[in-house]
Each structure stands twice: as C-alpha cells, then as structure tokens.
Amino acid sequence: NAGVMQNPRHLVRRRGQEARLRCSPMKGHSHVYWYRQLPEEGLKFMVYLQKENIIDESGMPKERFSAEFPKEGPSILRIQQVVRGDSAAYFCASSPARVGGYTFGSGTRLTVV
Amino acid sequence: TQLLEQSPQFLSIQEGENLTVYCNSSSVFSSLQWYRQEPGEGPVLLVTVVTGGEVKKLKRLTFQFGDARKDSSLHITAAQPGDTGLYLCAGEGGGADGLTFGKGTHLIIQP
Numbered sequence: 180n181a182g183v184m185q186n187p188r189h190l191v192r193r194r195g196q197e198a199r200l201r202c203s204p205m206k207g208h209s210h211v212y213w214y215r216q217l218p219e220e221g222l223k224f225m226v227y228l229q230k231e232n233i234i235d236e237s238g239m240p241k242e243r244f245s246a247e248f249p250k251e252g253p254s255i256l257r258i259q260q261v262v263r264g265d266s267a268a269y270f271c272a273s274s275p276a277r278v279g280g281y282t283f284g285s286g287t288r289l290t291v292v
Numbered sequence: 293t294q295l296l297e298q299s300p301q302f303l304s305i306q307e308g309e310n311l312t313v314y315c316n317s318s319s320v321f322s323s324l325q326w327y328r329q330e331p332g333e334g335p336v337l338l339v340t341v342v343t344g345g346e347v348k349k350l351k352r353l354t355f356q357f358g359d360a361r362k363d364s365s366l367h368i369t370a371a372q373p374g375d376t377g378l379y380l381c382a383g384e385g386g387g388a389d390g391l392t393f394g395k396g397t398h399l400i401i402q403p
Contacts, residue, residue, distance in 0.1 A: 185334075214390070214391075219395070220395060221380060221393035221394050221395040222380070222391070222393040224389070224390040224392070227390050234389065235389040235390070237389075238390075270334050277389075278322075278384065279340065279384070281337065282337075283335050283336070284334050285332070285333050286332075286333070286334050
C-alpha cells in the first residue's frame with residue numbers, strides 16, 4: 180500500500196491557466212480532504228468529499244476552485260484562471276471514516292508565475 | 293471560527309535538553325492530534341488524544357490533553373537532532389469537518 184498519492188509534486192502555471200491536482204487515497208479509504216498551506220501558515224481545510232459527493236466545501240473559495248471525487252479514479256482539485264495568490268502547497272488526506280484515521284499525501288506545490 | 297494557537301513559534305535548543313510546546317484554543321475539540329512535518333513532505337501523525345486529562349507517551353515524547361479538551365502540550369525529553377522539524381497540532385470536531393490546524397512550532401535541535 181503506497182499510502183496517499185498526490186501528483187504532480189510540483190506544478191508551475193502562468194497566471195490565467197488552469198491547475199489540476201490529483202489525489203489517490205489509501206486503499207479502503209473513501210473519505211478525502213483537501214488542505215492548503217501557505218508559507219508560515221498552518222494547513223487550512225478546503226473541502227471534504229466522499230465518493231461522488233461533496234460533503235463540506237466551506238473552506239474553498241467560491242470562485243475558480245472546484246473539487247470532485249468520482250466513482251473511479253482520483254480526487255481532483257481544480258483551480259481555474261490561477262493568480263499569484265494561489266501559490267501554495269496543497270495537501271490531500273484520506274481516512275476510512277468521517278472521523279479520525281487521517282493519512283496525508285506529500286502534497287503538490289503550486290507556483291503561479 | 294475555531295483557532296489553535298501554538299507556542300513557541302520557533303525553538304532552537306541544544307541536544308540533550310528538554311522542551312515543551314503548547315497548543316491552546318478557546319474551543320472544545322473531540323480529539324486533538326499532533327503531527328510532524330518535514331520540509332517538502334506532508335504531515336505525519338504522531339499521536340491522537342481523545343479524553344480530557346489523557347497522557348500518551350511515545351518514547352521520549354509525552355503528549356497531554358487538557359482536562360477541558362481545549363489545549364494540549366508536547367514534551368520532549370533529551371532532545372536529539374533527529375527531532376528537528378515542524379510540529380503541528382490539529383483539533384477535530386466542534387461542528388467542523390476535517391481538522392483545524394495550528395501554525396506550528398519550528399523546532400531545531402543543535403548537536
């Protein structure tokens with residue numbers, strides 16, 4: 180079991196482009212959480228998904244950001260028309276239940292130039 | 293809005309010394325977790341404390357959850373250079389999904 184897999188590890192996008200971040204949860208985990216970490220800041224909750232459903236997106240900006248967790252395949256965090264302020268490390272965590280047992284991926288470091 | 297305050301933000305000590313870092317909140321959490329994060333990597337879970345007043349030991353690390361489940365501490369005995377890293381506390385529950393993280397304590401143990 181390779182744990183939570185995130186790719187790419189590093190992503191560079193020009194302003195206005197789209198960024199797609201992928202997260203494959205641990206085997207047997209059907210709950211996925213996305214967090215954003217800015218320099219010198221703690222991780223901030225963005226969105227919580229179960230298979231095919233968004234459960235809580237209260238931490239995600241209303242515009243340009245979207246997330247999905249399809250029946251087949253990884254969870255995707257999509258950022259449209261990226262701006263410099265979107266530069267951050269984005270982490271995905273998965274768990275076997277709604278509470279507890281979180282395992283984090285190694286993150287995707289997004290740089291907007 | 294739930295907030296977790298960690299202190300100190302930065303700590304640099306000599307190998308062999310003891311240290312304590314703190315995690316405080318005005319909110320009650322159903323559990324509190326401590327993570328360690330290395331540069332370029334994701335957080336790795338060290339421990340979860342659930343019961344008010346609970347104390348857990350992990351080799352030279354001792355974790356305590358406050359009686360009111362609002363605060364926690366991490367004590368390291370005889371620190372070693374391998375303990376260097378970013379230590380994050382995170383609270384679960386209180387009506388929010390996912391984890392609420394503190395900003396972390398950057399710990400450097402000098403040989």
